[in-house]
Amino acid sequence: MKYWPYLVIAVALPILLLLYIVSLGYTSLADAVLILPNETEILLFTVFAGVGAATIGHFFGYRRAERVKRNDVRKLEQKQGQKTINVKYVVLILAVLALFIVPFLINPNGEFGGTDGQGPEAIEGEGYTPWVEPMGVRPDDLGERLLFSLQVGIGGAILGFFVGHERGKVAYKRD
Amino acid sequence: MHIMEGFLPHPWWEIWTIIAFPIVAYGVYRLSKITKEHPEAKPLLALMGAFIFILSALKLPSVTGSSSHPTGSGLAAVIFGPGVASVLSVIVLLFQALLLAHGGLTTLGANTLSMGIVGPAIAFGVWIIGRKARLPSSVVVFIAVALSDLGTYVVTSAQLALAVPIAGNVFDSFLTFGAIYAVTQIPLAIGEGIIAVLLFDFLVKYKGKLLSSMKVIKLPVSKMEKGVQVQ
Numbered sequence: 001m002k003y004w005p006y007l008v009i010a011v012a013l014p015i016l017l018l019l020y021i022v023s024l025g026y027t028s029l030a031d032a033v034l035i036l037p038n039e040t041e042i043l044l045f046t047v048f049a050g051v052g053a054a055t056i057g058h059f060f061g062y063r064r065a066e067r068v069k070r071n072d073v074r075k076l077e078q079k080q081g082q083k084t085i086n087v088k089y090v091v092l093i094l095a096v097l098a099l100f101i102v103p104f105l106i107n108p109n110g111e112f113g114g115t116d117g118q119g120p121e122a123i124e125g126e127g128y129t130p131w132v133e134p135m136g137v138r139p140d141d142l143g144e145r146l147l148f149s150l151q152v153g154i155g156g157a158i159l160g161f162f163v164g165h166e167r168g169k170v171a172y173k174r175d
Numbered sequence: 176m177h178i179m180e181g182f183l184p185h186p187w188w189e190i191w192t193i194i195a196f197p198i199v200a201y202g203v204y205r206l207s208k209i210t211k212e213h214p215e216a217k218p219l220l221a222l223m224g225a226f227i228f229i230l231s232a233l234k235l236p237s238v239t240g241s242s243s244h245p246t247g248s249g250l251a252a253v254i255f256g257p258g259v260a261s262v263l264s265v266i267v268l269l270f271q272a273l274l275l276a277h278g279g280l281t282t283l284g285a286n287t288l289s290m291g292i293v294g295p296a297i298a299f300g301v302w303i304i305g306r307k308a309r310l311p312s313s314v315v316v317f318i319a320v321a322l323s324d325l326g327t328y329v330v331t332s333a334q335l336a337l338a339v340p341i342a343g344n345v346f347d348s349f350l351t352f353g354a355i356y357a358v359t360q361i362p363l364a365i366g367e368g369i370i371a372v373l374l375f376d377f378l379v380k381y382k383g384k385l386l387s388s389m390k391v392i393k394l395p396v397s398k399m400e401k402g403v404q405v406q
């Protein structure tokens with residue numbers, strides 16, 4: 001298997017993440033340079049976690065498929081042939097990206113407050129007070145970001161492993 | 176969904192919990208049955224759980240200038256049925272209620288009903304009808320998942336309107352909450368639909384035989400003989 005795409009991501013992603021955390025001002029190294037709305041900050045954290053976990057998962061999934069085949073098959077042979085890119089999927093992926101990037105462009109100073117917060121605000125505005133406080137862990141700002149990232153990370157690792165494993169199984173075929 | 180802890184007063188949180196409980200129990204039964212009949216489907220089950228984990232933690236922006244979560248439970252319902260989707264949703268909702276103070280234990284029943292039961296039921300219904308009408312599976316998955324995502328938030332609006340009618344009567348409150356939740360959700364629902372189509376097509380390509388043995392999709396005979404993939 002090719003290792004270099006994983007290496008590139010493995011080096012680039014932590015550096016980007018570190019820069020991101022520093023520029024948000026969570027460390028004592030520098031003051032906050034990057035001021036983002038709360039929800040956008042969380043989104044970027046979770047995207048970092050998701051991409052990272054999915055890459056690691058994909059790596060191990062692919063390698064596992066390869067290992068299993070190595071015991072199974074006398075000769076390993078990478079499937080030859082031109083890789084075809086299906087236009088349909090390119091269009092769909094671009095559409096998804098556009099759907100979630102365009103809001104930032106047409107609303108550059110938007111707060112993007114979560115509807116999960118706006119609903120309760122509307123209710124509290126009418127004089128309602130919640131009758132019970134949240135019982136579990138109540139994380140602070142950075143804790144909340146890390147826990148959301150953990151959630152996406154768990155999901156991303158499983159997804160990446162599954163996809164890598166399936167792709168690895170097909171890339172190495174039996175003679 | 177994600178009605179915060181304490182925002183559903185006395186009769187309502189009990190009502191939603193009582194309604195949701197037997198359905199989740201049925202889901203657990205379905206889950207054990209599926210893993211017994213198709214042990215090879217367990218990775219797929221983990222994948223569906225992972226999909227819900229990822230999507231329900233992403234706070235995605237919407238063109239309305241606010242942000243919200245997709246649900247992810249629609250695709251699980253298409254593949255495993257709404258019962259299993261409800262179990263997976265409860266796991267995710269518990270994680271968020273206990274660790275993130277996002278959602279809550281008293282509102283777990285209501286949130287499960289919207290995200291884990293009504294949403295997946297819509298997805299499953301659309302899927303069944305779409306397959307009967309012989310529409311292409313990508314199109315059906317897209318519509319099913321998008322409507323399930325949107326439906327989840329319509330249910331949330333209704334639940335809040337019933338419990339705390341802030342605009343005087345229930346219907347006006349429903350419209351108020353609908354304006355907050357459902358309108359923001361429209362672009363997200365479209366996005367989730369597209370992501371679901373991408374994953375579903377991947378599964379058809381790589382796990383076609385399994386999906387066909389679970390009677391999710393029908394493979395043409397020629398493909399069955401060859402096997403969809405080189406295994």
